[in-house]
Amino acid sequence: MITKKVADVSSALKGVDSGMTFMFGGFGLSGIPENAIAELVRLNINKLTCISNNAGVDDFGLGLLLHQHQIKKMISSYVGENAEFERQMLSGELEVELIPQGTLAERCRAAQAGFPAFYTPAGYGTEVAQGKESREFNGKMHILEYAFDADFAFVKAWKGDTAGNLIFKGTARNFNPNMCGAAKITVAEVEELVPAGELDPNEIHMPGIFIQRIFQGVNYEKRIEQRTVRQRN
Amino acid sequence: MITKKVADVSSALKGVDSGMTFMFGGFGLSGIPENAIAELVRLNINKLTCISNNAGVDDFGLGLLLHQHQIKKMISSYVGENAEFERQMLSGELEVELIPQGTLAERCRAAQAGFPAFYTPAGYGTEVAQGKESREFNGKMHILEYAFDADFAFVKAWKGDTAGNLIFKGTARNFNPNMCGAAKITVAEVEELVPAGELDPNEIHMPGIFIQRIFQGVNYEKRIEQRTVRQRN
Amino acid sequence: MLDKNQIAQRIAKEVRDGYYVNLGIGIPTLVANYVRDDIEVEFQSENGVLGMGPFPFEGEEDADIINAGKQTITTLPGASFFDSAMSFGMIRGQHVDLTILGAMEVSENGDIANWKIPGKMVKGMGGAMDLVASADNIIVAMMHTNRAGASKVLKQCSLPLTGVGCVKKIVTNLAVMEVTNDGFKLLERAPGVTVEAIKQATDGHLIIEGEIPEMSF
Amino acid sequence: MLDKNQIAQRIAKEVRDGYYVNLGIGIPTLVANYVRDDIEVEFQSENGVLGMGPFPFEGEEDADIINAGKQTITTLPGASFFDSAMSFGMIRGQHVDLTILGAMEVSENGDIANWKIPGKMVKGMGGAMDLVASADNIIVAMMHTNRAGASKVLKQCSLPLTGVGCVKKIVTNLAVMEVTNDGFKLLERAPGVTVEAIKQATDGHLIIEGEIPEMSF
Numbered sequence: 001m002i003t004k005k006v007a008d009v010s011s012a013l014k015g016v017d018s019g020m021t022f023m024f025g026g027f028g029l030s031g032i033p034e035n036a037i038a039e040l041v042r043l044n045i046n047k048l049t050c051i052s053n054n055a056g057v058d059d060f061g062l063g064l065l066l067h068q069h070q071i072k073k074m075i076s077s078y079v080g081e082n083a084e085f086e087r088q089m090l091s092g093e094l095e096v097e098l099i100p101q102g103t104l105a106e107r108c109r110a111a112q113a114g115f116p117a118f119y120t121p122a123g124y125g126t127e128v129a130q131g132k133e134s135r136e137f138n139g140k141m142h143i144l145e146y147a148f149d150a151d152f153a154f155v156k157a158w159k160g161d162t163a164g165n166l167i168f169k170g171t172a173r174n175f176n177p178n179m180c181g182a183a184k185i186t187v188a189e190v191e192e193l194v195p196a197g198e199l200d201p202n203e204i205h206m207p208g209i210f211i212q213r214i215f216q217g218v219n220y221e222k223r224i225e226q227r228t229v230r231q232r233n
Numbered sequence: 234m235i236t237k238k239v240a241d242v243s244s245a246l247k248g249v250d251s252g253m254t255f256m257f258g259g260f261g262l263s264g265i266p267e268n269a270i271a272e273l274v275r276l277n278i279n280k281l282t283c284i285s286n287n288a289g290v291d292d293f294g295l296g297l298l299l300h301q302h303q304i305k306k307m308i309s310s311y312v313g314e315n316a317e318f319e320r321q322m323l324s325g326e327l328e329v330e331l332i333p334q335g336t337l338a339e340r341c342r343a344a345q346a347g348f349p350a351f352y353t354p355a356g357y358g359t360e361v362a363q364g365k366e367s368r369e370f371n372g373k374m375h376i377l378e379y380a381f382d383a384d385f386a387f388v389k390a391w392k393g394d395t396a397g398n399l400i401f402k403g404t405a406r407n408f409n410p411n412m413c414g415a416a417k418i419t420v421a422e423v424e425e426l427v428p429a430g431e432l433d434p435n436e437i438h439m440p441g442i443f444i445q446r447i448f449q450g451v452n453y454e455k456r457i458e459q460r461t462v463r464q465r466n
Numbered sequence: 467m468l469d470k471n472q473i474a475q476r477i478a479k480e481v482r483d484g485y486y487v488n489l490g491i492g493i494p495t496l497v498a499n500y501v502r503d504d505i506e507v508e509f510q511s512e513n514g515v516l517g518m519g520p521f522p523f524e525g526e527e528d529a530d531i532i533n534a535g536k537q538t539i540t541t542l543p544g545a546s547f548f549d550s551a552m553s554f555g556m557i558r559g560q561h562v563d564l565t566i567l568g569a570m571e572v573s574e575n576g577d578i579a580n581w582k583i584p585g586k587m588v589k590g591m592g593g594a595m596d597l598v599a600s601a602d603n604i605i606v607a608m609m610h611t612n613r614a615g616a617s618k619v620l621k622q623c624s625l626p627l628t629g630v631g632c633v634k635k636i637v638t639n640l641a642v643m644e645v646t647n648d649g650f651k652l653l654e655r656a657p658g659v660t661v662e663a664i665k666q667a668t669d670g671h672l673i674i675e676g677e678i679p680e681m682s683f
Numbered sequence: 684m685l686d687k688n689q690i691a692q693r694i695a696k697e698v699r700d701g702y703y704v705n706l707g708i709g710i711p712t713l714v715a716n717y718v719r720d721d722i723e724v725e726f727q728s729e730n731g732v733l734g735m736g737p738f739p740f741e742g743e744e745d746a747d748i749i750n751a752g753k754q755t756i757t758t759l760p761g762a763s764f765f766d767s768a769m770s771f772g773m774i775r776g777q778h779v780d781l782t783i784l785g786a787m788e789v790s791e792n793g794d795i796a797n798w799k800i801p802g803k804m805v806k807g808m809g810g811a812m813d814l815v816a817s818a819d820n821i822i823v824a825m826m827h828t829n830r831a832g833a834s835k836v837l838k839q840c841s842l843p844l845t846g847v848g849c850v851k852k853i854v855t856n857l858a859v860m861e862v863t864n865d866g867f868k869l870l871e872r873a874p875g876v877t878v879e880a881i882k883q884a885t886d887g888h889l890i891i892e893g894e895i896p897e898m899s900f
Contacts, residue, residue: 001703001734001761002723027513027550028536030529053550080589081536089588098581098588101512102554102596106348110552113768114775114817115339116370118351121559121599125577125630128595137349146370158530163725163734163761169435170530170547171514177549181778197760202402205549206732207763209703209725209778212384222529225536227323229524234517234544235484235506260730263746264877288769312804314753322805331798331805335771335813336727342768345599346551347558353775358794358847361812384757391747396508396517396544402749403764404731410766414561430543438766439871440516440546442486442508442561455746458753462741 004164004188004214009039012213014186016152018045023108023179024052024062028225032061033171035189035217036154040065049073051148053104053175055085060223067144069093075148077101082223099128103145105175107126109183110147112210117146153183156217157206160190161199164208173205181210189217234429237397237421237447242272245420245446250386251278252328256341256386256412257285257295261458265294266407268422268450269387273298282306284381286408288318293456295442302326308381310334331360335379338408343380344415345443350379386416389450390439393423394432397441406438416445422450468639468656473607473647475500475683477566479638480605488557488597490567491535493607497566497609510562512593514553516605517545554593557602565601567594569608569633571623574670576633576645578606579625591628594603598629610638617669619643619650640664641679649673654681664674685856685873685898690824692717694783694854697822699768703727705814707784708752710824725761729810731770731895735764745766751810760853771810775817781816784811786825786850788840791887793850796842805886807821808845815846827855827884831878836860836867858880859898864892871898 013036016022018145018161022040026032028068040048041064048071055074056063065071066084073095079085088094099107100122119142123129133144155176158169165189168176193216208214239245246269249255255273258266273281274297276443282305288307289296298304306328312318326466332340343351352375356362366377388409391402398404399421401409414418424451429434468476470493478500479486488510489495498518501507509518511533518533519540527538556562571579578598581591598604611617619636636643641664642654649671652664655678665672685693687710695717698704705727706712715735717833718724726735728750735750736757744755773779788796792797795815798808815821828834836853858881859871866888869881882889 001759002703002725023323027534028532030513030532030536046658051502068659075588078592086588090585096588098590099593100591100599101550101593101853102558103552105550109772112776113772114354116352116375119349120596121347122558122596123591124599126595126627127582128591129549140349142349161761165761165763167435168547168549170528171511171532173531173547173549175550181772181776195760201732201734201758201762201764202400204763204765205768207765207773208761209727209733209773222537224527224532226532226538227525227527228520228521228539230538232523234542235486235508236822260751263730263748263749265755310805311807311809319805323802329805331807333808333812333816334767334810335775338767338771341557345559346555347560353813355775355813356808359812359844360799361808385796394544398544398546401764401766403745404749405747406764406766407731408767411768414559416554428543428864434515434517434541434545434547437546437548440552440555440556441544441550442510442516457744457746457749459755461738461750461754461756462742462744463738465740 003162004208004211005162006213006215008215009035012215013039015146016043016045019047020151021049023144023150023183024050025155025174025179026174027053027171027174029061029223031156031174031176032219033154033156033189036187037061037064043067044068046070046071047072051075051150053077053101055079055082057082058084066075077104097151105178107145107148108175108178108182112178112180113197115147117144120145150183153179153186155179155186155188157188157190159192159194159199160188160214161194161196163196164188164211164214165204166206167199168202168205177206180206185212186210188214191217191220234396235439236348236395237444238395239446239448241448242268243409245448246272249276249278252280253384254282256383256416257283258388258407258409258412260286260404260407262294262456264389264409265395265423266387266389267453269420270294270297277301277303279303279449280305284308286310286334288312288315290315291430306353308332310337338411340378340381340413341408345411345413350377353378355357361387376410382416383416384411386419388412388419388421388424390426392427392432393421393447394429396429397421397447398432398437399439400432400436401438407434413439418445419443421447423447424450424453467557471496472641473637476642476681477607479595480482481507481564485563486561487564488512488562492568494566494568495535510556512553512557514548514550515541515545517542526616527529556594557596560600560602562601565597566605566607567597569606571620571625572606572636573620573623574649576631577623578628578633579623580628582626595630598632604633605635605637606633607637610640617667619668619670620671640667652678654679656681684703684876688713690854690856693859693898694822694824698724702780704777704781705729705779709785711783711785712752715755719848727773729770729774731765731767732758732762734759746863755809771813774813777817777819779818781820782814783822783824784814785824788835788837788842789850789853790837790840793848793862794840795845795850796840799843809847810870815849821850822852822854823850824854827857836885836887859886869895871896
């Protein structure tokens with residue numbers, strides 16, 4: 001068994017540098033790699049290109065990197081709910097590329113699975129299609145989209161084993177599996193790291209081959225963005 | 234909850250007809266939809282186009298359909314181990330399109346996920362690329378491959394629930410998930426059909442949305458093609 | 467004139483037995499509250515869940531179980547979780563039967579704009595572009611006019627588009643309209659709203675054939 | 684001259700610590716038996732398993748756990764199962780470090796033919812075309828000549844190709860060769876086999892530089 005376990009977040013992030021392109025799993029604040037983000041804040045590297053569905057909130061998630069002006073460019077599908085982000089974007093400090101969510105997911109998956117490009121109907125006839133090739137298939141227009149090219153992917157899982165196998169929980173799964181293996185180095189942080197052999201091979205969401213480094217995360221805050229409840233009657 | 238449960242294999246195959254294109258899950262004889270195949274033999278419809286990684290053996294799997302000359306064309310990646318198949322192919326009775334295994338899987342997945350076409354390096358410079366568009370990406374040649382278009386997909390899972398959710402076992406998973414939702418109608422047969430709510434939503438391999446009909450299979454033979462063992466010392 | 471809940475209630479009538487439905491943020495989310503009890507429907511949320519249930523009871527919220535609006539939710543029997551690529555596979559592959567979403571503008575050829583106001587608001591399209599580019603059956607839920615009183619039911623959209631020629635039906639606080647090759651066909655009036663009032667509030671070509679019935683719920 | 688097991692044994696030396704390896708049917712399958720105990724290697728089989736172990740004990744065979752050769756297998760701690768699309772994602776995405784497969788012919792520019800003899804044998808390419816089109820590190824395991832005594836190490840392949848310019852190394856019963864821009868570079872001789880004998884059995888351009896050592900295992 002090939003072991004992927006590293007001691008801690010600082011070993012896991014060895015090699016990250018200013019100017020690099022990073023992928024971050026998560027949807028809103030759910031399933032984000034909290035430990036990796038905290039370490040990037042500590043390292044204070046900058047001029048980063050970040051591929052992430054969202055950009056966090058003002059004081060959590062990628063918002064922490066924005067606050068320190070570490071991000072040069074965001075590639076996202078939805079960036080609401082973040083005043084500092086909006087300020088930096090409108091002032092031109094921050095470059096932003098907005099792309100459809102399904103295209104974002106598939107450009108990750110294409111990088112993971114070795115597809116250089118694919119055709120999708122999403123965005124045809126809109127700003128998103130500007131400068132892109134378009135083509136008709138089955139009477140419907142599609143645009144050509146390319147695989148991402150990133151240096152590191154930071155993902156967060158519920159359980160993992162020392163072989164790098166991952167199991168996600170609920171909707172915290174989201175982009176995390178699609179980003180595994182989609183960058184040169186994939187770093188997985190998990191709530192519970194177990195010895196290889198403890199996870200059922202049939203229940204693994206992402207095989208360890210896609211992950212280069214795995215570590216036991218600490219102090220997960222798992223903040224809820226919109227706490228909605230119903231009353232017991 | 235939307236129920237997908239049908240009473241038996243004969244209800245599940247309602248609408249199949251001669252001249253149609255079918256997908257069959259399975260790798261070798263592992264994970265093949267044994268009940269659906271048996272019913273197609275009984276119905277004796279013909280001129281079928283079959284998309285399946287393999288073509289069964291002489292007296293099992295798709296070999297049973299071949300024996301009755303029900304198949305007009307096979308689209309597969311590997312068709313060895315089947316004398317009757319070879320005879321029909323060499324005599325010209327059977328049309329055969331051989332395509333790379335990864336391309337086969339992805340053409341299913343493209344149909345499932347609504348991608349009309351994608352670029353892959355597999356087969357470039359070979360017979361497989363003849364008549365296909367080719368294009369360079371990142372200094373490497375690729376060919377353009379298209380999503381399949383099939384009438385029925387027959388898949389086999391280990392466990393399923395009445396909502397159509399599926400869990401596969403071991404390497405019997407193979408093409409089965411990729412074919413779910415890749416045809417107009419997907420029929421799933423399972424070794425164990427349970428009420429919706431009994432399967433953990435986190436452990437489901439294919440959500441029921443991709444499946445139109447599900448039934449409890451019977452009399453699984455699960456034949457082993459190459460029984461290889463080691464001796465206890 | 468309908469309020470947001472009544473718009474949702476009217477749209478709920480479009481939901482048929484056996485439908486998988488994706489609900490956008492805002493009014494569309496409310497539709498779930500009005501779907502008939504005697505039909506089976508499953509709600510998909512593009513962040514990776516099928517079979518969404520109501521909000522959790524207080525104290526039972528789980529940060530790992532949310533919908534695309536980032537709200538805490540529950541799941542119903544038969545639910546499943548999956549990754550984003552598979553989620554958009556469901557959408558792009560047309561396995562979702564009905565998409566209900568909000569809009570800033572809709573044009574008479576079915577174009578929709580709902581993700582950007584240049585220089586003012588740029589939240590992003592989220593999953594909306596995938597949804598409108600793929601779904602066969604798209605209903606827009608919105609107010610007929612914007613806060614300034616200008617029509618949102620237009621000859622041509624002025625805002626950056628989310629998708630082209632995709633909207634099939636529109637339910638507003640004033641009317642139910644179908645998008646046809648010839649323009650917006652008026653199907654129903656909101657209770658107490660005259661055809662004339664709808665005409666006034668509509669900038670695009672409105673087709674009025676025969677008596678236009680009042681909505682029923 | 685090596686037998687099949689010795690070819691496998693020699694190839695096993697090419698397997699490095701931390702490698703994910705895909706083994707083809709035939710001689711390549713035997714390589715697993717000779718990998719050093721002190722390095723960590725995982726075997727991938729393209730039908731959907733990573734972390735393959737030895738054959739099961741008699742009576743413990745499971746029809747649902749097989750390799751790409753349809754043989755019953757076991758799994759080791761850390762193993763995982765997955766679908767065919769993901770399996771070829773591993774291969775196409777270059778996550779598999781080493782591919783070892785058999786061949787009918789290899790040409791001096793690294794082309795390989797191993798799936799079809801027109802009019803005679805058409806079993807299909809299985810996963811071989813994906814493997815050779817994607818892998819960076821491909822070793823061919825084969826006999827140097829065919830049953831009729833003709834060389835399989837050629838200027839140009841005569842059979843339909845499986846892939847172009849992809850083979851990096853060849854281990855035969857006679858020699859270890861590297862595929863270079865200038866042709867087959869002879870690296871090692873099988874014990875007791877002369878350079879002359881290898882030259883005789885090789886149809887493509889053979890580069891012989893200096894003393895060619897005998898293989899060690």
